[in-house]
Amino acid sequence: MSADWYIIRTAGFLRRKKAIGPLSELELLSRIDSGEIQPQTLMRSERKTRDRWVEMHKVGPAFAHFKGISEEKKRGG
Structure with a gap:
């Protein structure tokens, strides 16, 4: 991944979407x-x-990193 900035959107209070960032x-x-x-x-x-x-x-x-982490957890490491 390159040096870049991201903004994520999550559910906030009363299910309203809330932007978090830049990350x-x-x-x-x-x-x-x-x-x-x-x-x-x-x-x-x-x-x-x-x-x-x-x-x-x-x-x-980002998804490749997520998959790597989830596979590591499955293996118990």
Whole structure:
């Protein structure tokens, strides 16, 4: 993943959508590690998503990191 900034959208109070960011690449990966960002989480980036809201599983490098973490947990490591 390149040095880029991301904004994520989460459900806030009373199910209203709330934008969080900008997040650096390292912050994004740490939130994926902690389970805060799931494949259906909406995210936006000027370069990666051309400034459109897309689900995280459509951003290849972020989803690859998520899959690697989930496989590691399954193996027990």
